[in-house]
Amino acid sequence: MARPLVADIDLDALRHNYCLARELAPHSQALAVIKADAYGHGSVACAAALESLPAGVRPPAFAVASIEEAEALREGHIEAPIVLLEGIFEAGELARVEALGLWLAVHSEWQVKALLLHRPARPIPVWLKVDSGMHRLGFTPEEAIDVWKRLIDSPEYVTAVQLMSHFATADAVDDGYFRQQLACMRELAQRLDVPLCLANSPATLAWPEAHGAWVRPGVMLYGSDPLEVASDATRRLKPVxxxxxxxxxxxxxxxxxxxxxxxxxxxxxxxxxxxxxxxxxxxxxxxxxxxxxxxxxxxxxxxxxxxxxxxxxxxxxxxxxxxxxxxxxxxxxxxxxxxxxxxxxxxxxxxxxxxxxxxxxxxxxxxxxxxxx
Ligand SMILES: Cc1ncc(COP(=O)(O)O)c(C=O)c1O
The missing domain is CATH 2.40.37.10 (Lyase, Ornithine Decarboxylase; Chain A, domain 1)
Structure with a gap:
């Protein structure tokens, strides 16, 4: 008898949880975050299961943390757009970004320079990462205005610029810091008239005002409840x-x-x-x-x-x-x-x-x- 330990992955539950994210954010597109091998569940199998949803329901794009993770998806015949959430780690990756048809986050000046110097043959969709309070990656709101202008001034290389930011406390009951980050990003998006992508799982589940053009659920897709206090929505999650x-x-x-x-x-x-x-x-x-x-x-x-x-x-x-x-x-x-x-x-x-x-x-x-x- 083989060692009896196994991780059963319920792809119906995954599809159910993704559909719940869509239902909670009906006016947003829902990116499916499948980095870290889909949080340990197997990224190709999970992406394929989500792609098997009907057109109009299936994820319009996936998100991963590195070009290697994106390559594994392409090798697994996943054809949907894939966003690199941290962009490139070195300029040499840009040729692979183009070949794989990836979308890019840019969070640092060197990435913007590398992209514009690289001169891609076709414009690359870019998500401009703003540091609204997480203090991890991204441009300050003031810097972002300048970067945004340079990006949209290069339509031959860059297209579909979105603003993204990440919440530090969307899971917490105390919403003070969350609201500051949200206000900062809303003001910037209004000023630049650019679509917003802010919401991770907790914000997708609990903060409709943060949904914007795109939501970015990760852990909720796998059935985990990220909120400090469970809600009617989190009780509908199914373990994957x-x-x-x-x-x-x-x-x-x-x-x-x-x-x-x-x-x-x-x-x-x-x-x-x-x-x-x-x-x-x-x-x-x-x-x-x-x-x-x-x-x-x-x-x-x-x-x-x-x-x-x-x-x-x-x-x-x-x-x-x-x-x-x-x-x-x-x-x-x-x-x-x-x-x-x-x-x-x-x-x-x-x-x-x-x-x-x-x-x-x-x-x-x-x-x-x-x-x-
Ligand atoms: C930039 C970014 N967006 C979205 C997510 C998804 O977050 P969650 O798994 O909490 O939904 C992560 C996860 O770490 C992230 O780093």
Whole structure:
């Protein structure tokens, strides 16, 4: 029997979540952010699944972080436009940008100079990145006015200039900083009369006033709720990845006996411990505390003891039917339909869903469901 750990990727759920983003932002176009191998879900399979949506519903474009990620999509026969969210990393990439038909973000003066010096044979759609308060990438609003003029003065090389910016706090309940960033970008867009692309998943889900011409949802497409407080919209998200394994051994412990490295978990009573084939060598977070939720035979249970490289241990004392071969879901949807959100697991690991999803390592086979839909 093969090692039972698998990441099931539900492409119907992915399509559902993308359609939810569109429904929430009906006056915007929705870019699908599929960088980092579609947040660990497999970028070509996810892009192909989204492209299988009917015309008018499917994503008008995808977004990735590097030319290598864009190349992988083209090699996988994905033909839709692809935006490089951080643009080029060196001028030498521009020939590949042209050959692959990519759209470019520009966030730095050297990128603008390189683009205009390169003189592409056909004008490249450009997204002008503005730093409205994230203080990571982008031009200040004042600099952006000058850059925008230079870009639209070169219509033979540059086309369809949009303004983009990224929110630092769109997920937070306190909306003060978010509103400052939004006001800054709205003023600039009005002044230049240019379309806006601002909204990541939290802003797509919670801030209609930030939707603009384009929204840029990422993590919500994979079913994770990025908001501090869940909403009616986030409750409609469906998990795309189910990290599924099985019990490979059982241990009976007397009260006081300890489990695993450093004996972190000690049995408070006579206990039954299930050993599950999944560990940090698969990308499961080693910071998971005792009690981190899992589903055993579709029932809630908690991790007991430190996560090892290839295994983790779960207290199944209250699940009498648990035995070798029983299904264990680390996050996602169990066979009985019960859902364990990756967000809830992330909270127990003092991290966010993004790191858990992108952290599932290549040795975990991806199994795609909903391919034919
Ligand atoms: C520029 C940019 N836009 C959009 C996204 C998507 O964000 P989220 O996954 O929170 O929707 C990201 C993600 O990091 C990003 O860097």
């Amino acid at each position: 990845m189910t990290l599924r394994s099985e019990i490979i051994a059982m241990r009976d412990l007397k009260a006081g006996e300890a489990v695993g490295y450093a004996g972190r978990w000690q049995a408070p009573r006579t206990s039954r411990i299930a050993v599950v084939a999944c560990g940090y060598g698969d990308g499961y977070d080693r910071h998971a505390v005792d009690g981190t939720p899992v589903l055993v035979a579709g029932q809630p249970a908690g991790i007991a003891g430190k996560v090892s490289m290839d295994m983790l241990t779960v207290d199944v004392t209250d699940i009498p039917e648990a035995g070798i071969g029983t299904e264990v879901v680390l996050w996602g949807q169990a066979s009985n339909g019960r859902v364990l959100s990756v967000d809830s697991v992330a909270r127990h690991c003092d991290t966010i869903s993004y790191t858990l999803l992108t952290g599932v390592l290549p040795r975990v086979p991806r199994r795609y469901l909903g391919l034919g839909t």
